Structures are given as structure tokens and as C-alpha cells.
Amino acid sequence: MNTGEGMRAEARARIDTLSGSGGKPISAIRFSGDISSNSRDAILGSYEQIAKDHAVLLDFVKVDYVNSSGIALIIQLMLEAGKADQKVALFGLTPHFQKVFTMVGIGRYAEIAADEAAAVAAVS
Amino acid sequence: MNTGEGMRAEARARIDTLSGSGGKPISAIRFSGDISSNSRDAILGSYEQIAKDHAVLLDFVKVDYVNSSGIALIIQLMLEAGKADQKVALFGLTPHFQKVFTMVGIGRYAEIAADEAAAVAAVS
Amino acid sequence: MIDGKNTLVEVRIPSRLGFEKVAMGTAESVARLMGFPAARIEDLKTAVAEACINAMEHGNKLNDKLSVGVVLSATDDELEVKVMDNGPGFQAAPHQPDIDRKMRGEEEARGMGMFLIQALVDEAEWVKGSRGSDSYVRLVIRMEREGE
Amino acid sequence: MIDGKNTLVEVRIPSRLGFEKVAMGTAESVARLMGFPAARIEDLKTAVAEACINAMEHGNKLNDKLSVGVVLSATDDELEVKVMDNGPGFQAAPHQPDIDRKMRGEEEARGMGMFLIQALVDEAEWVKGSRGSDSYVRLVIRMEREGE
Numbered sequence: 352m353n354t355g356e357g358m359r360a361e362a363r364a365r366i367d368t369l370s371g372s373g374g375k376p377i378s379a380i381r382f383s384g385d386i387s388s389n390s391r392d393a394i395l396g397s398y399e400q401i402a403k404d405h406a407v408l409l410d411f412v413k414v415d416y417v418n419s420s421g422i423a424l425i426i427q428l429m430l431e432a433g434k435a436d437q438k439v440a441l442f443g444l445t446p447h448f449q450k451v452f453t454m455v456g457i458g459r460y461a462e463i464a465a466d467e468a469a470a471v472a473a474v475s
Numbered sequence: 476m477n478t479g480e481g482m483r484a485e486a487r488a489r490i491d492t493l494s495g496s497g498g499k500p501i502s503a504i505r506f507s508g509d510i511s512s513n514s515r516d517a518i519l520g521s522y523e524q525i526a527k528d529h530a531v532l533l534d535f536v537k538v539d540y541v542n543s544s545g546i547a548l549i550i551q552l553m554l555e556a557g558k559a560d561q562k563v564a565l566f567g568l569t570p571h572f573q574k575v576f577t578m579v580g581i582g583r584y585a586e587i588a589a590d591e592a593a594a595v596a597a598v599s
Numbered sequence: 600m601i602d603g604k605n606t607l608v609e610v611r612i613p614s615r616l617g618f619e620k621v622a623m624g625t626a627e628s629v630a631r632l633m634g635f636p637a638a639r640i641e642d643l644k645t646a647v648a649e650a651c652i653n654a655m656e657h658g659n660k661l662n663d664k665l666s667v668g669v670v671l672s673a674t675d676d677e678l679e680v681k682v683m684d685n686g687p688g689f690q691a692a693p694h695q696p697d698i699d700r701k702m703r704g705e706e707e708a709r710g711m712g713m714f715l716i717q718a719l720v721d722e723a724e725w726v727k728g729s730r731g732s733d734s735y736v737r738l739v740i741r742m743e744r745e746g747e
Numbered sequence: 748m749i750d751g752k753n754t755l756v757e758v759r760i761p762s763r764l765g766f767e768k769v770a771m772g773t774a775e776s777v778a779r780l781m782g783f784p785a786a787r788i789e790d791l792k793t794a795v796a797e798a799c800i801n802a803m804e805h806g807n808k809l810n811d812k813l814s815v816g817v818v819l820s821a822t823d824d825e826l827e828v829k830v831m832d833n834g835p836g837f838q839a840a841p842h843q844p845d846i847d848r849k850m851r852g853e854e855e856a857r858g859m860g861m862f863l864i865q866a867l868v869d870e871a872e873w874v875k876g877s878r879g880s881d882s883y884v885r886l887v888i889r890m891e892r893e894g895e
């Protein structure tokens with residue numbers, strides 16, 4: 352049981368560097384755990400480590416719980432990426448969370464892709 | 476929602492006829508749903524339809540909830556099968572329910588097999 | 600259901616972020632028992648989570664000593680959920696998030712919970728408690744989504 | 748946990764067979780949040796199911812108007828569960844099922860619930876209510892099974 356913050360499956364994140372078509376550099380933030388108000392470091396902290404000329408993939412394959420406070424942090428990441436002209440694509444969301452992310456408008460600023468290949472294609 | 480009995484995933488059962496090594500006839504009762512006090516028909520009713528010279532397999536692959544009242548019905552089936560000298564083997568139980576069935580002593584009168592092939596071999 | 604009676608299930612959780620998952624688990628089990636399709640169960644879980652988080656954060660101000668009560672009332676084909684807190688409650692219509700304004704930094708990133716609740720369930724109503732406490736949000740979710 | 752306080756979760760279900768699955772779902776969510784290993788969660792779920800079924804059947808005589816209360820109290824590495832009914836309770840030691848006698852028809856097939864509860868958890872105690880009602884069974888399950 353976590354102390355302090357109580358019992359929560361804190362989000363963790365790992366950053367991978369890939370290359371898209373034509374060798375375009377891409378950074379993938381691979382999340383696991385819960386995406387909630389507790390995920391500021393995993394989301395915004397990870398984003399800060401990414402070079403500003405990389406496109407950004409957000410990998411939710413190992414995430415099974417996302418709430419609206421977590422989505423707000425994803426929107427903050429997208430806002431920062433938008434300022435730096437970085438493309439963003441998301442993948443690995445369940446159909447339910449694809450629907451939820453689309454409902455709040457995220458699909459208008461980032462590709463909500465079916466899988467990693469489609470996400471890479473979208474930012475390449 | 477079921478009416479009458481309230482909201483329960485009633486057990487269903489399907490009977491398959493197989494042959495073991497040397498053509499020995501075997502009847503497999505394939506359960507789905509919950510194995511509980513509500514499963515008398517699925518367990519004892521199915522057993523009654525089986526020829527008395529067949530060995531009996533109990534297939535739990537599609538079962539994810541078993542309680543002690545359901546186990547009691549399985550024991551009643553085993554008692555009847557014992558009287559008729561029919562061998563009984565179980566398979567498809569999760570490791571947890573393999574443990575539970577073993578705790579109550581079922582393993583002393585029936586093979587708790589890892590899979591269908593092992594169950595067929597045990598009664599052949 | 601037997602005699603057409605409502606079936607009541609209640610769960611009470613502490614006002615600590617993360618425990619909304621317990622209420623989600625309880626709601627999921629009730630909806631499964633009722634035979635809800637998987638996609639509707641996901642809608643229900645997200646709506647219950649957001650309502651619990653609001654009750655903890657805004658209603659109970661994350662005061663660990665106050666609990667959030669969730670009452671699930673099932674009839675044949677619908678589930679009513681009341682999520683209750685000790686705060687004064689809220690009674691505006693849910694704000695529709697404006698992603699364009701959020702992306703320009705003109706609207707705060709948060710503020711999507713009530714919108715999601717309303718969008719995912721069939722009925723949603725925010726009820727202010729009398730005496731400035733005991734407020735609740737009342738949701739109704741049907742087995743099949745209307746118009747689908 | 749914050750300040751070493753206990754964390755309380757309560758769930759209340761009707762005395763109707765099948766609803767033990769709701770209590771199982773709630774207990775599972777609490778144990779997951781605490782970080783219990785999967786196998787211990789299965790032990791907990793079966794123990795909670797058997798205790799709820801006994802409370803419904805023997806305690807509340809399947810009277811739909813009486814509910815079964817389940818109080819889950821979590822500390823750092825163990826979970827205490829009280830399953831409460833409105834009956835007079837029971838205070839014998841759990842009967843160890845004798846499969847040989849059952850297979851000879853000398854012992855009824857049933858009568859394994861209390862044994863399973865005691866075998867699956869770390870502590871189990873049946874407490875008779877004062878005034879012939881409000882009895883409960885109290886279970887304690889630890890994250891790691893002792894001696895394993």
C-alpha cells in the first residue's frame with residue numbers, strides 16, 4: 352500500500368525513441384498504471400524530457416483506468432506540444448476510452464490511433 | 476435480469492460424447508455460468524442423461540464462479556457416479572478452484588486434471 | 600425482479616482519491632449481475648468514478664474522515680446511482696468542455712467530469728442538499744443506450 | 748496509510764443469493780488497491796462469498812428485506828472483513844468436511860462453507876450477536892500467506 356497519497360496505482364512512464372518514415376524522430380511515452388490527478392510527473396515530467404523536434408506518441412496499452420483529471424494532464428501536454436509544433440498521436444486506448452477522449456475533443460488536436468503503427472504513420 | 480431466482484448467471488450444461496483410448500465411451504458435461512445452489516439441474520440433471528457405462532468428464536473451462544453449495548452438487552454427482560462405478564475427472568478449473576476442490580477432498584475420488592487431454596487419459 | 604421490488608446495494612468509501620475504484624468495482628458487479636452489456640458497464644464505471652471524485656474533492660474537500668456514499672438501485676432494465684457527499688452541492692448545468700479554448704490556454708484543462716457523467720449516462724441530476732450538506736448526484740443508466 | 752489510520756469501506760447487499768458477487772467485487776477492488784497478490788485476492792473473494800451466503804441463508808433466512816453488511820477495514824498489509832447479519836449467529840468450530848463419509852452418503856454433501864473460510868484466510872472468528880441478532884463473522888487476510 353502506498354503511503355502519503357493513499358492506495359493508488361501510480362502512473363509510471365518510460366520514454367522510447369523511434370524513427371518514423373524518412374527517419375523523422377519520434378519519442379513514445381509508454382504509460383502504465385492509472386492516469387489520474389496523480390500522474391503529473393508521468394505525463395508532464397516525461398514530456399519535458401523529450402526533444403522539441405520530436406513527434407510525440409502516447410502509449411496507453413498498459414493503462415486500464417483513466418479519469419478526467421488524467422485527461423486534463425494529457426490536454427496540458429498537448430497544449431505544450433502544440434506551442435512547439437510537435438505532432439501528437441495516442442494509441443492503445445480501449446474502445447471506451449477512445450470514445451471518452453473523442454467526446455472531450457482530443458481527436459481534433461491529436462490522432463487517436465488504433466495501434467502503434469497507425470500512430471507512427473499519423474505523426475510521420 | 477432473471478426474474479424469480481433474482482439476478483444470477485445460472486449454470487448451463489452441454490453434454491458431449493467422446494471416446495477415450497481403446498474406444499472407451501466418455502461423456503463430457505461442459506458447464507458455463509456459475510456453479511452454485513442454483514445449478515442442480517445443470518449438474519445432477521445432466522448426469523442423469525449420461526449412460527451408466529460412460530466415464531464422466533466435468534468441463535469447467537467456461538465457469539468462473541464456484542461456491543460451496545455448487546461443490547456439494549458436484550460431490551452428489553460423484554457419489555452417484557461412484558455407485559455406478561463410473562470414473563470421473565474434472566478439468567478447466569482455475570488454480571484457485573483446483574486448490575479449493577482439493578481442500579475439500581474431491582481429488583481423492585476424481586482426477587482434477589490440468590486439461591481435457593489429461594482428463595480423458597485419467598478416465599480411459 | 601422478484602415482486603418488481605427495487606434491489607438496493609450501498610457502498611461507502613473514504614474521501615481519498617483512488618477509492619473511487621472500489622465504487623467502480625461494486626457498480627460493475629451489480630451491472631454484471633443485471634446483465635448489462637460490457638460497453639454500458641464501462642460507461643457506468645467512468646460516470647461513477649467521476650461522481651465519486653467530485654464528491655471527495657468538491658463535496659468533502661478531501662477530508663479523510665468524511666465518506667462518500669453510493670446507493671445503487673436496480674430495477675429490471677435500469678440502474679439508478681446516487682453518489683452522496685457532505686458538501687453544499689452544485690446545481691449548474693454541466694459545462695461542455697471547449698477543446699479549442701483549452702488548447703489556447705483560455706480555459707483550464709480540467710472541468711470535464713460533470714460533462715462526461717452527463718454524456719455517458721441516460722439521466723444525470725445534481726441535487727443540492729438542504730441545510731448546506733448531504734448533496735448528491737443522481738444518475739440513471741439503462742441497459743441499452745437510447746437511440747443505439 | 749496516512750497517519751496509520753484504518754481505511755474503512757462498507758458494502759450492503761440484499762439477502763438474495765447471487766448478490767454475494769457484489770461483495771466479492773467490492774472486496775476485490777479494495778484488495779487490488781492495497782496491492783494484494785492475485786492468488787490472495789481469489790482466497791479473499793471465496794471467503795467473502797461463503798460468509799455472505801451464510802449470512803443470507805442462515806442469518807437472514809433469505810429474507811429479502813434484510814441486508815447483509817460487509818465492512819472492510821484495511822491497514823498496511825492486512826484486511827479485516829466483518830460480514831454481518833440479523834440472525835442469532837453461530838459459534839461452533841468449523842466442521843472439517845469428511846469426503847469419505849460424504850461419498851458414502853453418511854454426511855450431507857453441503858457443510859463446507861465455514862471450513863473453506865477458515866482454510867483460506869489467516870484468521871476467522873464467528874461472533875454471536877447480543878440480543879440474538881447482529882452476529883458476524885470476522886476474517887483477517889494478510890497480503891502474503893503465512894508460511895508461504
Ligand SMILES: Nc1ncnc2c1ncn2[C@@H]1O[C@H](COP(=O)(O)OP(=O)(O)O)[C@@H](O)[C@H]1O
Pocket residue numbers: 419653654657658684686687688689694709710711712713714734
Ligand atoms: N459534488 C460536488 N459538490 C460541490 N461542487 C461540485 C460537485 N461536483 C462538481 N462540483 C463543482 O462543479 C465544478 C465542475 O466539476 P467537473 O466538471 O467534474 O470538473 P472538475 O472536478 O475537474 O472541476 C467543480 O469544479 C465544482 O465547483
Ligand SMILES: Nc1ncnc2c1ncn2[C@@H]1O[C@H](COP(=O)(O)OP(=O)(O)O)[C@@H](O)[C@H]1O
Pocket residue numbers: 543801802805806832834835836837842857858859860861862882
Ligand atoms: N451466519 C450464520 N448464522 C447462523 N448460523 C450459521 C451462520 N453461518 C453458518 N451457520 C451454521 O453453520 C452451519 C455450517 O455452515 P457451512 O459450513 O457454511 O455450511 P452450509 O452453509 O452448507 O450448511 C450452517 O448450516 C448453519 O447452521
